[in-house]
Amino acid sequence: MRIALDPGPRESPVRVRRLADDGTPLAGTEVLPGLGAVADLEREHAPRWVFARPRSYRRLLAAGVRVGRAHDVELVEGLLVAAAGRSGEPHGLAAAAARLAGRTPEPDPPLDADGDEASPGLFDTGPAHDELADLVAVHAAQVRALTDPRMRLLAAAESAGALVAEEMTAHGLPWSAAAHDALLTDLLGPRPVLGGRPPVLATLAAEVDAAFGRPVNPDSPAELLRAFARAGHELTTTRAWELRHVAHPAVAPLLAYKELARLHAAHGWSWLATWVRDGRFRPEYVVGGVVTGRWATRGGGALQIPRTLRGAVRADPGWRLVVADAAQLEPRVLAALSGDHALAPDADDLYAALAAREFGGDRGQAKLALLSAMYGASAGQAGELVARLRRRYPAGMGYVDGAARDGEAGRLVHSHLGRTCPPARPGDEEPGRARARGRFTRNFVVQATAAEWALVLLAELRLLLRGGPAELVFFQHDEVLLHCPAEVAPDVVDAVATAADTARRRLFGDTPVRFPLTARVVGSYDEPA
Template identity: 55%
Template sequence: MLVAVTADPGGAGGLLADLTDGGPPRRVPDLAAVVAEREAAEHPRWVWASTADVYPALLRAGVRVARCHDLELTEALLSGHDGRWGEPRGVPAAIARLRGLSVPADLPRPEPSPPGFAQEALFDTVSRPAADIADLIAVHAEQQRRIRDLAEAGRFRMLVAAESAGALIAVEMGHAGLPWRADLHDEILRELLGPPQPVGPPRRLAELTAAINEAFGVHGLHPDSPAEVVRAFARAGVQIPSTRRWILQQVDHPAVAPLLDYKELYRIWTAHGWAWCDAWVRDGRFRPEFVPGGVVSGRWATRGGGALQVPKVIRRAVVADPGWTFVVADAGQLEPRVLAAVSGDGRLARAAAAGDLYAALATDSFAGDRAKAKLALLGAMYGQTGGDALPALAVLRRHYPTAFDYVEAAARTGENGGLVRSWLGRTCPPASREAFDGLDPPDEVAPPPGRSRGRFTRNFVIQATAAEWALVMIATLRTALEGTAAELVLFVHDEIVVHCPAGQADAVVAAVHDSAARAGRLLFGDTTVRFPLDVSVVGAYADAK
């Protein structure tokens, strides 16, 4: 059962059209109520222009849906597959193409949700004009036709389903929010930085600035200005190319120690300090906006709040509600396992059956040297060309030629200007993307792709497939958790955090393991490669693993 939906901008009503039975669209005054009713009765797949636009209002009305088809995300996947990356994207562009009209430029996305969240009208976040429902139906039919014509239609359908499920999850995670104790955050900051000052940096930073100045025998030096620090070292007779941490660590000078402390703490103060907390934490929840497919590899991005980069020390503020707990699961060694699965290298796949792939690889081929085995595999996936990894890479090439050739072929395709795809069919952007993205007329041929392009395509086939595995995994998990109180509250590439009543933790742990196994089978079928998870049940995110 497929039902197309549009929401009235600024109102609570909308239009529904049955795609399976046909029939004319029906206008309803209370869209959320009708969606809830049909969801309970027949569990349809909802077809809409953009989950990010439509679903938040449904959630606020207390309505969850199980499945959808996100036309906008699907359109992006399809036009990427066609190699039409530079053209205007989005549903309006698809409609215009269908009608044979000139294609409008992308309509602006709604502003990143400012941290205050006042909501009045039910669908007031729908800031773009709602598309005509007949157009949506036409775009959907056209997408189905395009997918049917693909050589790997089955896989691509799985990708579309997973991407759409991811869109639902992203909105649900934003709705739930990550439990965040502002009081503990403040405690952590005071421990590290000292009390906040009405104006200027906190006490500890001021002390370190004084110590650095004293070590140089100067006054008024700003430690956060790399240029000033480089000059100060030069006056002290030390030539440094930059103030990167690893450079400073090699310098013997009394200013180095306070400088390194300063840099670390300054970072926390500016990026995750009191101002951040005021801006992003409300009512005990951190609510970033998650953007599925926000990265070309299919990994998610966030808009605002830096939710994917929360420093480890700050995670002590992420504490489960009383009587609740976190289940934190992390897919270990995901990318090398993906390489084993997609390449079909039997020998690597046997190593990937082990809980510690690198250790198994070391036993098999690297005389037990785990570090060397790991270096070789990472070097192959990232396109390392020099350094101490070279001998290890030679061993890898000799013992696992199928896996080695897989990434080599992807690199060569990129270097020759070609496109590569993930396992399910997500396509990398063309090399000339930047050139055609802006207004620059493409008056000359694209620059020769070069080696960095090769490294990009080499890594893309792995990273994008790893992102697919993770997406299928969380989609499967979401289904398993349906009807329980457990909620996904964070998803960071290969790691998830579920917030659940303490009594349900065991069931959630089982569901998480099961979802990982299912994801492996759904993507790769019968393979010896396993995708084990490190799972912890903790009261605070910082205590995981």
């Protein structure tokens, strides 16, 4: 059974409608006496809940109500719109309902800071819109459209992702403000009382000034270029990798400044004050926020936490973190996708195994070669390495080369489960733009399939851990963090391995390609195994 649920605005009654699996209503609208009734329905029927959008689950979670399965109409509409070659067009519930009724969809309403639709009904003079009716109708149309089993799996995984994301935000990532502050103080000096530069940054900036013999704002690329030009160094950018090769006394303090200034600006004390409350960092995840199906986040830069700050991620007393990450996920995905199984030898370190075979044991070369093949590098050393791979692994390389050709020709490409890339835009046939689109579609097929492997893994893991004390607390493309009482950590490690294998099987059936997930049980994120 399925149950469509409209949580409505805060404090309003929750309305539901029971549906058959094909979306046909089984009964009329029910107004539930409270959220406890949702929990009763979950216990009694374990339905697939039909939500309008990821945000719908938040009110249930706030009341302590968890559900097992969902169908997220907005996320599924995004998949279907993209599959129709209309990626990026409106795919909210209102837009989907309009499309279904043969009307032109309006742009999706902007969301306010809480993720609610901003000013709902502000311009609506008629009676309150019946969102539940739209939900039921659009869901039924989506079920009819989801004829392909892979797309059905993708729709379920994407929807499960929305549940995971809300639960992660509700739990939060355990974060020690004291450890974070200590790290900052260690690297930057004491926190400046009135804002401004911390002592270490002020010192480095002064050294840069002294080296140039005049004040230069180290945060201004334009000023730096002028200052270096005056000193006889004509640079085109002030990127760290370029500065490193410049022989000038300002370079050393400037590089040190850049690194620490970034830490201060992006993840310094003001970040700490804004994003960490009660020992938890609560980023807002945006499921499907990236065209490839990767998640994005809104605020807090959760997917860019610098490695230097990982020591601030600490389990509660008596609890542990289980850190699980997939080793070399994308090349393995390419091997499974293309059927070129020689690309993924049965080894924990794929790069090392390939290096031994093809690159005289040079692991760095093997890694660069594979990444370059998936990103579309063609120049210099990377190009030569890719050429070597192309001769030895024609099927695997042919797969990404084919995706690149499709993209260059303006065609659509798809992930393994059927996520579709955005269409070419006017002007993409111009040679430079066409090659850029080729690099994008080349990477899309791999990155998007890797993202759905990770999504299925998350969904499986969530179901395996359901009802237990372990919580999923962080997810970053190919890495998952769980927070659990120390005594259940071994069970969580087992669940992670099981979920990874299930994800492999559900995507690729009996492929011999392995997707090893290394899990370590630690007190803090920066601890080695």
